[in-house]
Amino acid sequence: MQKYVESETLELKEKYTDAICKEIVSFLNTSGGMIVIGVKDDGTIAGVDKIDETFRKMSDIITIQIEPNPQDEVSSEIRFEDGKTLIIVNVPRGNKHIYCQKKYGFSSVGCTVRVGTTCREMTPEQIQMRYESKFIDSEYMLKKRADQMDLTFKELKIYYIEKDYHLDDKTFETNLNLKNQNGDYNLLAELLSDRNNIPLIFVKFRGKDKSAISEQSDYGYGCIITSYDKIKNRLQSENICISDTTTRPRKDTYY
Numbered sequence: 001m002q003k004y005v006e007s008e009t010l011e012l013k014e015k016y017t018d019a020i021c022k023e024i025v026s027f028l029n030t031s032g033g034m035i036v037i038g039v040k041d042d043g044t045i046a047g048v049d050k051i052d053e054t055f056r057k058m059s060d061i062i063t064i065q066i067e068p069n070p071q072d073e074v075s076s077e078i079r080f081e082d083g084k085t086l087i088i089v090n091v092p093r094g095n096k097h098i099y100c101q102k103k104y105g106f107s108s109v110g111c112t113v114r115v116g117t118t119c120r121e122m123t124p125e126q127i128q129m130r131y132e133s134k135f136i137d138s139e140y141m142l143k144k145r146a147d148q149m150d151l152t153f154k155e156l157k158i159y160y161i162e163k164d165y166h167l168d169d170k171t172f173e174t175n176l177n178l179k180n181q182n183g184d185y186n187l188l189a190e191l192l193s194d195r196n197n198i199p200l201i202f203v204k205f206r207g208k209d210k211s212a213i214s215e216q217s218d219y220g221y222g223c224i225i226t227s228y229d230k231i232k233n234r235l236q237s238e239n240i241c242i243s244d245t246t247t248r249p250r251k252d253t254y255y
Contacts, residue, residue: 002043003081006117009033014040016054020089021061021101022112022119028070028094029122030114038086047084054087067102070094098130106131139188142177146185151193155223191224200227202234 006012009031011023016037027033038048048054055076062071073095079086104110111122111130122130153172160167173179178189190196200220206212219230244251 004036004039004043004045006041008114008116011035011117012039012041012043013037014046015048016057020058021065024061024070024074024089024091025066025099025101025110026112026114026119027091028066028073028096028099029111030093032091032093033114035089035091036086037089038084045081045084045086048087051078051085051087058087058089065102067100067105068096070099098127141187141191143180144187145180145182146187146190147197148190148193148195149185151185151189151195153193153223155194155226156192159223159226159229194222196221196224198224198227200231202231204238 004010004012009027010033011027013020013023013035014037020035020037023035027035037054039045058076062074063069070091073092075090077088077090079088098106098111100106100110101112102110106127108121108124108127111127112119113122113126114120157167157172168175173189176188176192178185178192180186185193191198198220199218202215202217202219203213204215206214217234219227219234221227238255240255242253242255244253
């Protein structure tokens with residue numbers, strides 16, 4: 001009876017190939033599984049000749065080529081079958097919501113899942129859903145209770161209106177995840193509220209001497225989005241362009 005048969009949780013590789021990186025990502029993103037190096041697709045045991053080199057390449061995959069780094073989750077071991085050496089790679093279901101091949105990033109090519117005995121690319125919609133789940137489930141800002149509870153969001157509502165979005169007074173706090181599981185305002189709500197403790201300071205120096213301040217303005221302590229817009233606009237207005245028309249083509253230099 002054939003001992004090794006590929007399945008949704010078992011991948012067979014006659015020898016090391018770069019495709020193993022994709023296989024590991026697929027198992028991490030699905031239900032976990034095991035990769036056996038040294039066994040042909042038909043279950044015939046071929047063995048691994050270059051054991052040290054294969055282990056080194058596997059280490060590179062686990063520590064360098066996958067994001068987030070799964071080295072605390074994936075493990076490798078040696079097994080002997082019929083007088084030959086096999087390398088077993090144990091891949092559990094990942095602790096993180098989504099993994100990818102670092103060289104492709106969190107794109108459909110980089111994010112794969114295990115379907116039957118093959119790796120399939122995730123759709124952009126699936127990737128987005130995993131990201132949203134990660135944000136809601138693990139984001140500290142959503143769980144941590146705000147220091148203040150009497151928060152208002154007038155600036156945020158005006159910002160949305162200017163962007164042609166409508167915020168429903170009854171549902172926007174829920175839709176924007178502004179409250180934690182206990183129903184209290186969280187840190188995200190505090191950042192987006194009309195009043196918080198976050199300074200955003202614009203400082204202008206006299207010449208190149210950073211100890212000589214010629215102007216200082218604070219744009220913070222309010223909705224972080226509108227505060228950011230204010231300070232960004234100020235920086236853009238200060239970034240004066242000096243044009244040298246004595247050369248062709250004209251040379252523009254920004255502060």
